[in-house]
Amino acid sequence: MANYSKQREAILNELRGRCDHPTAAQVYEAVRKTIPNISLGTVYRNLASLVESGEILSVTVGDGYEHFDGDKSFHLHLHCKCCGAIIDSRVEDKKIKSIAQFDGFIPETSVCVVYGLCKNCNKQ
Amino acid sequence: MANYSKQREAILNELRGRCDHPTAAQVYEAVRKTIPNISLGTVYRNLASLVESGEILSVTVGDGYEHFDGDKSFHLHLHCKCCGAIIDSRVEDKKIKSIAQFDGFIPETSVCVVYGLCKNCNKQ
DNA sequence: TAAAAAGTAGTAATGATTACTACTTTTGAG
DNA sequence: CTCAAAAGTAGTAATCATTACTACTTTTTA
Numbered sequence: 001m002a003n004y005s006k007q008r009e010a011i012l013n014e015l016r017g018r019c020d021h022p023t024a025a026q027v028y029e030a031v032r033k034t035i036p037n038i039s040l041g042t043v044y045r046n047l048a049s050l051v052e053s054g055e056i057l058s059v060t061v062g063d064g065y066e067h068f069d070g071d072k073s074f075h076l077h078l079h080c081k082c083c084g085a086i087i088d089s090r091v092e093d094k095k096i097k098s099i100a101q102f103d104g105f106i107p108e109t110s111v112c113v114v115y116g117l118c119k120n121c122n123k124q
Numbered sequence: 125m126a127n128y129s130k131q132r133e134a135i136l137n138e139l140r141g142r143c144d145h146p147t148a149a150q151v152y153e154a155v156r157k158t159i160p161n162i163s164l165g166t167v168y169r170n171l172a173s174l175v176e177s178g179e180i181l182s183v184t185v186g187d188g189y190e191h192f193d194g195d196k197s198f199h200l201h202l203h204c205k206c207c208g209a210i211i212d213s214r215v216e217d218k219k220i221k222s223i224a225q226f227d228g229f230i231p232e233t234s235v236c237v238v239y240g241l242c243k244n245c246n247k248q
Numbered sequence: 249t250a251a252a253a254a255g256t257a258g259t260a261a262t263g264a265t266t267a268c269t270a271c272t273t274t275t276g277a278g
Numbered sequence: 279c280t281c282a283a284a285a286g287t288a289g290t291a292a293t294c295a296t297t298a299c300t301a302c303t304t305t306t307t308a
Contacts, residue, residue: 002254002255003253003254003255003304003305003306004255004304004305004306005254005255005256005304005305006304007255007256008255023295024295024296025295037256037257037258038256038257039256039257039258039259040257040258040296041256041257041258041259041296041297041298042255042256042257044295044296044297045255045256045297046255048296048297051186057235058186058235059235059237060184060186060235060237061237061239062175062182062184062190062239064265064294064295065295066186066295066296069235076236076237076238077235077236077237077238078237078238078242079237079238079239080241080242080245081239081241082241082242082245083242083244083245085242087242089238109178109181109196109238109239111181111182111183111184111193111201111236111237111239112200112201112235112236112237113183113184113185113200113201113202113203113235113236114200114201114202114203114213115185115186115203115205115235117204117205117206118202118204118206118207118209118211120207121204121206121207126285126286127273127274127275127284127285127286128273128274128275128286129273129274129285129286129287130273131286131287132286147264148264148265149264161287161288161289162287162288163287163288163289163290164265164288164289165265165266165267165287165288165289165290166286166287166288168264168265168266169266169286169287170286172265172266188263188264188296189264190264190265
């Protein structure tokens with residue numbers, strides 16, 4: 001379905017090689033060092049297809065940008081409303097509420113979204 | 125800080141009186157039945173201020189719209205990639221992975237974001 | 249190895265959201 | 279009460295992250 005392309009490989013490698021949550025524009029800037037004439041549209045298209053195929057995650061925190069995460073292992077994203085940081089938190093089978101004690105972060109609200117197929121759509 | 129306005133009250137009531145996750149445009153259409161000349165910009169501004177004050181939640185599932193939730197109690201949002209439905213799931217102190225059995229939903233990936241203040245910003 | 253399928257660069261267009269302006273409502277001190 | 283400052287609103291214009299489009303290139307496969 002999805003053919004190989006060096007652009008998509010470079011985008012995936014870039015995301016897997018860093019532990020932050022870059023935006024499309026930030027991925028673009030980074031990949032340009034390897035593929036100088038890559039197009040921003042190509043970055044957007046490949047990020048979307050990598051999210052679609054489940055190879056990366058899309059993280060939205062309400063700052064006006066879509067963020068991308070090459071780490072699919074389950075973890076929480078602590079978003080500081082003050083500085084805008086997105087901090088990874090691994091709760092490893094503990095209850096979600098236990099994040100209260102994580103590294104001094106003061107949680108206020110949380111939103112969890114699980115992506116998949118609902119009962120009806122799974123039947124079809 | 126935030127003065128009273130009948131527009132914001134109507135928006136908050138609308139969100140608390142329904143159990144889905146409407147977009148700004150859907151809230152606008154609904155509130156227009158009560159306040160016919162309310163402005164779409166007013167809806168956006170008040171939704172943002174209600175999120176800011178923690179009275180409602182913003183839920184993003186990657187469909188290009190910001191969704192709003194008047195129910196602040198902790199629950200998961202199951203987003204069907206096929207029909208686009210956003211289904212509430214109350215796991216009530218259970219482990220996140222247990223959502224696998226929820227009502228026939230087939231989970232594929234999940235993204236949890238916790239909003240609050242990081243250690244550094246809490247100091248200041 | 250050639251043609252169909254998929255992908256790309258570069259640019260134009262889209263549209264959800266935000267900003268702006270003149271006007272109205274709310275608030276609270278006098 | 280009352281009136282001015284502060285906050286909010288309607289209506290419209292502007293923004294800008296993201297998507298669509300087109301001519302061209304790369305990948306796939308028979």
